[in-house]
Amino acid sequence: MNKDIDILISEVGPRDGLQNTKVFMSTEYKKKWISAAAAAGLREIEVCSFVPPKLIPQMADAAEVVAHALTIPGLNVAALAPNFRGAQGAMEAGVQKLTLTISVSKAHSLANVRMTPDEAIASAKKICEFRDSLPKDKRPVIESGLSTVFGCTLEGAVSEDEVVRMAVASVEAGCDEVGLADTTGYANPEQIRRVFKKVRAAIGDRLSGAHLHNTRGLGLANVVAALEVGVTTFDSSLGGLGGCPFAPGASGNIVTEDLVFMLESMGLRTGINMEKLLAMRSILEEGIPGEPLYGYVPLAGVTKGFVPATPQQ
Helix, strand or coil: CCCCCCCCCECCCCHHHHHHHCCCCCHHHHHHHHHHHCCCCCCEECCCCCCCCCHHHHHHHHHHHHHCCCCCCCCCCEEEEHHHHHHHHHHHHCCCEEEEEEEHHHHHHHHHCCCCCCHHHHHHHHHHHHHHCCCCCCCCCCEEECCCCEECCEECCHHHHHHHHHHHHHHHHHCCEEEECCCCCCCHHHHHHHHHHHHCCCHHHEEEEEEECCCCHHHHHHHHHHCCCCEEEEEHHHHHHHEEECCCCEECEHHHHHHHHHHHHHCCCCCHHHHHHCHHHHHHHHHCCCCCCCCCCHHHHHCCCCCCCCCCC
16 A cells, blocks of 8 residues: 555446446546546556457557556556457557456356456466567566455355465466456355355455445445455546446446545545545536436535545645
């Protein structure tokens, strides 16, 4: 953690949020969103994914979006890639953090990246070897984003032992970090505590953070459970946009506005200006008109007497 924040919020809306929208957000509005997010105090933004435009047309401008994000001082520019070709493109564009999609569920992995979980690990090893061949200043941090950790809409229950095995295999393949994702919104707080403890016992500080969905209304409860076992990095999306297109019914990332309000109310510094964050919602309303947006705090407002833990500037 930086000395002036307690919790790192990684905004994934420009990637995870936009990959499912029916209305396309223009490149200019994406740049506007990213700039406003950074100005509000968000320090890490997953700005895009490097995938074939025919599969996700919304990401056709990935390299241009990365180029813009890299001009913003102090912003950690992150992206996602499902395979070696996408990872090459991301590294060529200059991303500083690269998340690889590695599903624990075989059915989800085949649907999402057309590889079995073990094939995805082999791909990750190849990607890490390519990264290590680059000049040191061109090497991004590589995260294994383990998905369907807490259950799968295609397979049902997911073995916790398999989650641990995949986390260890990710580290052995060369990944710097491992994040755990509740891709399908199946997790409950007790499960969150148990699985994060097991994975940390196996890979230590390589366990990086949590990507949780609010599909069944347990998103913030699961955040609190993760906080209790030492997790300090959380993904979220402005307006709650997003969800996995290959996990039926699994829409709904945690709403960034609600998450920041909860953490700040608890006395945890996020480094984010609440007023500026709420004002950003207008960018989505203009850039993707008609798309449903979620969140309680944006509708009800902050509580009277709210005193954020982060000094508001």
